[in-house]
Amino acid sequence: MLKIKNLSVKIDKKQILKGVCLTLRPGEVQVLMGPNGSGKTTLAQALAGRNKLQATSYKLQANDTKILIDGENLLKMSVDERAKSGLFVSFQNPVNISGVKVFDFFSAEQNSLLKEKASLLEFRKKIVKKAKKLGLSEKILDRDLGNFSGGEKKRLELLQALVLKPKYAIFDEIDSGIDIDGLKTIEKIVKGLQKKGTGILLITHQPKILQFIKPAKIHVLIGGRIVKSGNDEILKRLERSGYKSFYCAACLCKQAACPKHT
Numbered sequence: 001m002l003k004i005k006n007l008s009v010k011i012d013k014k015q016i017l018k019g020v021c022l023t024l025r026p027g028e029v030q031v032l033m034g035p036n037g038s039g040k041t042t043l044a045q046a047l048a049g050r051n052k053l054q055a056t057s058y059k060l061q062a063n064d065t066k067i068l069i070d071g072e073n074l075l076k077m078s079v080d081e082r083a084k085s086g087l088f089v090s091f092q093n094p095v096n097i098s099g100v101k102v103f104d105f106f107s108a109e110q111n112s113l114l115k116e117k118a119s120l121l122e123f124r125k126k127i128v129k130k131a132k133k134l135g136l137s138e139k140i141l142d143r144d145l146g147n148f149s150g151g152e153k154k155r156l157e158l159l160q161a162l163v164l165k166p167k168y169a170i171f172d173e174i175d176s177g178i179d180i181d182g183l184k185t186i187e188k189i190v191k192g193l194q195k196k197g198t199g200i201l202l203i204t205h206q207p208k209i210l211q212f213i214k215p216a217k218i219h220v221l222i223g224g225r226i227v228k229s230g231n232d233e234i235l236k237r238l239e240r241s242g243y244k245s246f247y248c249a250a251c252l253c254k255q256a257a258c259p260k261h262t
Contacts, residue, residue: 086167098146
């Protein structure tokens, strides 16, 4: 179980997340939605262990902030230890790594993260087979990681998840800029990982992906807080009036439950 309790995060002294609580179980799919600037990407980066983020207490005692992965304290782990514990985070804008071939990158992941080792030839065959599910040819393995379009980067992120088979996967805006065929591919990959027991948190700002994926729970994040959790009723509310219906009713300050009215 991935359990986030009262997570608050500052960036350059600015409070971004304000007491986020969320529990993700193995084999479960949940969706985190919210407008731009609500803190969705900050949450993903905090889970991954980005060093510029500062996990803090927000109107809470410091020991009230916890992130547990199968009972282990994620906040005390380094970035590589978090990956080894079974956490995979797909970023909204994956970083280009010039001079590194895709297959060399995957080989390094096999050496450091995968318990089952295979020869380079067998490992390459395994990746090629999974790449075809994403409409990627074998040639992509010999390309430089600093030379991909936005759509190709998204597919490579999904390919990593297929190869690593993590316990918990956080996909940050994996659906942005993706057409209908791409959304169907994401649906297929997500369901495949789910069947293998991976708990998945899909982070997005648009409800289109929910036409293909039916999550166990939908969360709405506004102003650094999860202001509403539910199912189909949230989707209907978004379609009817957008995110503004979740803003603080007293002043429409785009925070929801803002300090003036809590």
